Amino acid sequence: AVAAALAERNRDLRPTAAPPPRHRGLLATPAQGFYGILSQNVQMHDMFELVQTIADSVANVLIYGETGTGKELVARAIHDASSRHGRPFVTMDCSALARELMESELFGHEKGAFTGAHDRHIGRFERANTGTLFLDEVANIDPGIQAKLLRVLQSRTFERVGGQKSISVDVRIIAATNVPLDELVAAGKFRDDLYHRLNVVEINLPPLRERAEDIPLLALEFLKRFARQNNKDVRGLTDAAVQSLRGYRWPGNVRELENVILQAVVLAKSPLLDTADLPRRITQPVEGQTALPTKLTAQLEEPEKQILINAIRQHGGNIKRTAEMLEISRTTLYAKLKKYQIDPDAIR
Template identity: 45%
Template sequence: MESDEARILLVDDEVAHLKTLERLFKKEGYQVATAEGGQQALDLLREQRFELVLTDLMMPDIDGMDLLKLVQALQPQAEVILMTAFGTVERAVQGMKEGAYDFVAKPIKRATILKAVRQALERQALVEENRELKARLAEVEEERSVVGQAPLMREAVDRVRQVAPSDATVLITGESGTGKELFARMIGRLSQRADKPFVAINCAALPESILESELFGYEKGAFTGATQRKIGRFEAAHGGTLFLDEIGELSPQVQVKLLRVLQEGAFERLGSNTPTEVDVRVVAATHKDLEAELQKGTFREDLYYRLNVIDIKIPPLRHRIEDVPLLSEHFLRRYNSKNRRDISGFSTEARRALEGYHWPGNVRELENVVERAVVLDRDGRIDVDDLPSQLVERPAKSRHITIPLGTSLEEIEKRVLHETLKMTQGDKKLAAKLLGIATRTVYRKL
């Protein structure tokens, strides 16, 4: 890590010694904050991020050992170096056992302290690089988890690959549990912004007052409790991708501010009249029918068309029943590994139950069912007795469906085709024979 990027917190109740250290590290190009005791240090740790804390061991209010524990709780990424007098070396060694990077004995020698700080920051940079590498590997594995060979699914994946390299705004639609965030992350990874931040926020998870400050940030004093400036998700995603999940839940006030960002690439933090410019690609997702929300007047038409430049529809699992075996095996491998099990597979009856279910919770529900079965199985093979009752204890399938008057012919065809595929357990050739159409017509209709 470059010295001008590293922030160091110096803590010592000996003011003269503290000022000497401050001059030394500022001269070396570090960003420095100082505290004349443990309590002042604690206040700074709550407000600012530091890469390294250099603290005296013996202080009257909060000593160095206690401060070490507080740093580990509040800023676990920060390294800690203890400064100790001759008589407290044993405590400093104990501090290293409890997680401190190093200790230096007083009186402090310039070369010794600079070397210790440089090595601590190098170690921290290495740990951070390793963490980011693991995160990238996890993302690669996550991309592989977009499992499915159904035509509707392959169409969605192909659409992602086609639009990802552009900067166009994307709207992903689909029922809850279909994997909308997974597709959004694929767009981020396959885009020209892949090495920049990918920031996600669930618009339905936060109340309006908090959501606005989370998206756009706020200035110190903007409201009660705003003790310092905070950047929002738009600034955090600068140069990269911002994923707005459940966009249909935005209030009218937030919709107006979002529209302005999309139009002008600028916004004001709460409590500020100064525009902040950002370069962000927006990917949004919703389980709602936004066109219906337009008719109700709950979603702005101009915002809808700004968001819906490219649309990607994720099919519900009941419309791609043929992917259930693939997904089931995928989740079996994942949870075998996670739970250190060695379950060989599914019985024929269990497969039939999985493929015959309508999956209202979509892929998320299937994943939960397989994880539960892996944990509860006793004989090394998943059978119907390992599955939830709603998959097994179902009434006999009806060979009739009810279609209300006024339903379009296109929708009637779709429903008849999907119900027939359920009955044939995803066998398209058999479904085609029952319906008196060619197999290729089944694929085309899907």
């Protein structure tokens, strides 16, 4: 009965399919998503199921993803799907603050703790009590702060800067990074013990170029929102515009797509966005920007399994270099190796 209930819940949370291409293009229609995340991609759906599985646990979560892939949206989905929903969801961008300010922002400070501390300041940990604290770009945390953060994760207690009183908190930590923390650990730039405390559950977000089927769906959702906000009569995209959007590699991922659609809607002069409404880098990519013959997307006419075998053999079984050559994430590569039952060690 429990399994059946979970299956029914999963079906209810699946997004609806994107509207099919029409003669004049794609028209914006209502879309359904997983806690605000829209996707038709298999990897993303697997991630949705993982979020549901871990939501009510107390385990800390580490989210990997390139800039602009939506790491904070995933963190919010974990919070909203959990028993902590309705309680504080506090965010902190660890790349935006100097060491002194970061310590005060995380743990708070007492009045007179340092020059300019005219009042007591309540930090993010206290504000997130009984809820979730999202640490974005956690790789940028200063080594001295890493030690204090580790202590809080171990004991769930801390003192404000300049304070003596020990404060207890019940906070779930979700951290995010666009840099592999294991590589920083190996380089001595991130504490190994803190890494393992944060990385209880690991979530890998694929870049937008690996979920091309989502580009029209996301573009239409952004179009609908920005048309409403800007009082513009823009209702959809032409087929040519959709083709240009799908052909671009999106180094800035979903955030870049969002900005492109905002600009196009604001400047649009007709109900359907066309290629003329898109930036030149989208419609006329520079030479060399399209996929090279060694990349997976350019070799669809070849059996995918053989492509993978050739690439792994070329790089002596090195997964990282193979994924970089094929321009797919390591998570995607591992999934494909499992799908085709390929053992990298056997074909070096």
